Amino acid sequence: MDAVFKALADGSRRELLDRLRADNGQTLNELCAGLGGMTRQAVSKHLGVLEEANLVATIKRGREKLHYLNPVPIHEIAERWIGKFERSRLDALSALKAALEAGDA
Amino acid sequence: MDAVFKALADGSRRELLDRLRADNGQTLNELCAGLGGMTRQAVSKHLGVLEEANLVATIKRGREKLHYLNPVPIHEIAERWIGKFERSRLDALSALKAALEAGDA
DNA sequence: TTGACAGGCAACCAAATGGTTGCATATTGT
DNA sequence: ACAATATGCAACCATTTGGTTGCCTGTCAA
16 A cells, blocks of 8 residues: 555656546557656656556557556545545544634633 | 645655544654654654645644644545546446457457 | 567666754743 | 753755666567
8 A cells, every 4th residue: 555655646647647547548658748848768667656556557569558547546545544534524623623722721 | 735645655654644543632752652763853754744734733732732633635635536536446447357358359 | 671669677867755863942840 | 940841943864766868679560
């Protein structure tokens, strides 16, 4: 899970995920075009990080490599990690408010 | 939002959030104890990052500073970012499967 | 076969990051 | 007042990270 968070920490990588969601199964070169003034190798590295985090799956088709978005790890975050805080959202907020008020007393 | 993702990228910071959720309103020293072999200043920096990302709110009470978890940014991620992929989860998976099958043809 | 196209690998570099030590500041209890 | 407590600030260091350039490999088409 650590790898997923770290992969998501970079804006370019999030943008890559966005672009993959908009048009799944793109090649490296396709993904390069549009990701402003960045080398192919830079994009390749980013895709590598995403792949390592299991956020994209790839298949080699001839001389090109297609990239597919894998939403499962993100879903897992939503389930395990965010749900935990989400559930206590209102409680924490009211606790915060109460604490702030008690602070002056 | 970028700051939130970057703040969440570090395991120690996620642990700090966990510990805050378990016991909200802790001081810096309280949070230090339990976060294995790390200096107070290191923890302080982490809390600074979390604060900058609006994931923790603080109030100064006398000579100590209480830290409170703020779950709102995480909730926003769940809403805006994860929901986006979540919604297309099954679609993407079936598309991936179809693509893999078509790959051999 | 040979050239063009898609991608991989490795070395290298600058900047950011996580962590440390050392000292300064403010508050509290006696 | 004074010592102890709780935190802040700044300089410094090692590692990681995002990015580059240069070259090598594999695949398709003429």
